[in-house]
Amino acid sequence: MSIYQKYGLKQIINASGKMTALGGSAVDTKVAQAMFEAAQDYVDIQELMLKAGRIIAEITTAEDACPTVGAAAGIAISIAALIAGKNLTLIEQLPYSEGLRNEVIIQKGHSINFGASILQMIRLGGGKVVEVGQTNYVEKNHIIDAISEKTVAIFYVKSHHAVQKGMLSLPEIIEIGEENNIPIIVDAAAEEDIQKYIQMGADLVIYSGGKAIEGPTSGFICGKKELIEACRLQYKGIGRAMKVGKEQIMGLISALEIYKNKVENIEKQLQQVQWIVNQFQNIDGITASVVQDEAGRTIYRAQLKFDEEKLNISTHEIIKQLERGEPAIFTRNHYANLGIISIDPRPLLPGQEKIIVNRIKEILRV
Incomplete structure (x- = not known):
């Protein structure tokens, strides 16, 4: 029983x-043991966050990383980091972002429900959603025409939930971002390749720890060092309601250590x-x-x-x-x-x- x-x-x-x-995944015994041991001791959470970020970054080939309680939290925190940066006053002001650079462009076929609305996750971080194109067709000019001085990010969803035809590819989106100096966020929650999108040039990539990686309910954001530093600071703002525990972080690290050597x-x-x-x-x-x-x-x-x-x-x-x-x-x-x-x-x-x-x-x- x-x-x-x-x-x-x-x-x-x-x-x-x-x-x-x-319930996500059934975790490996080693992952469960790491969580068991973590739960029975104390740690400086800030030190743990930094150390975990360095470990995750090494495994994903990113500059830095930030553990989260899940991929959905990773979306909200990423958006908040791009809007508020490291400004504590703005961090404490979110999700209210009126007057700030807060527009997030997303292809209409990526406006998915994954159990909740992805657009709501963006709004939780203070983002103002700008949907472009049609549900089954988007051209480059749809993105270009939507860019304004208030555009803070372009959001790309890599998921079976998203429309698979008629959307701009991630390389095309990254190219637009580079040409217009706009950060690209990739929601790769259930993706198996945890290096691919960083190596393609995305600025922030979000993963679930409890899906392909087979860890506990958790997640992480990996990407550019400056942006990840801003992500960690959001735990003084909206991230406080999404804080990740020591057990989850240690379980996530353990699962990633197993996953990096796993041969499917x-x-x-x-x-x-x-x-x-x-x-x-x-x-x-x-x-x-x-x-x-x-x-x-x-x-x-x-x-x-x-x-x-x-x-x-x-x-x-x-x-x-x-x-x-x-x-x-x-x-x-x-x-x-x-x-x-x-x-x-x-x-x-x-x-x-x-x-x-x-x-x-x-x-x-x-």
Whole structure:
């Protein structure tokens, strides 16, 4: 029995991915041990923040870094740092930023909801959002035309949630930023490559510690030294409501130390999803296939497309029954309106793929 069942919470099989709604990641024993030891002792938090920043910077190849309580907090803190800088009076004034250089340009297809509105995270930091282009189409001139003397940043979202077609690429956005001396912030919360965007020339890059990195609920901002110094100072302002604890910081560092040496076994991942797909071959009403992550990451999932008329059940009803079962099974349901669910093998514990397959077949009576 896990600690959650001890307190009457339902057992979960996570086939959805490293999702905040399901608790992010299940951490390595070494990460849990680091958090356990950190919780039982004292430390100078300012010294810890600086030391952690140097460690994170080395791993990400950035000039400096700042731990956060999560990627969403990283967005608000990054925006606040660019608006208020190191001016304590302005730091204490935020999120009220009237009269300051506070406009943040974002492509309309990047105005996503990741469980909350990304635009709200920008506003929490004092940013005034300037959306450009259309949901599925943005040109360079849309960005150029939106730049004014009040533009403080261009915000780029690298996520499967964002529109993948018709948007300007990050290299194009960085080029615009360099030509106009405007900082580029990249939200790379769930991205696996923690060096790529810094090396491309982004000024600030934000990551979640609890997704690809498989750490605790945490995150970090990495980037230019001067900007990161301003990010740390925001803990005297809006960041105080988002402060990150010693346990989270040590867990994050431990997870990053493991992650930098991790070799992802893509072949094993493919074998696992192919096995799942094979269990549904030749079943009338189900089309099963192996698909790659929408945002181009080296993540492969088993995708099941249901013919609702032939199966005489809606996809939403299948999902509902999976989640109401014992254990409750959570699949990836971004395309449920199209009759599609996906199974992400990464969070699965040994043998859980068999439970999922049997439960779906039981629901469908096939």
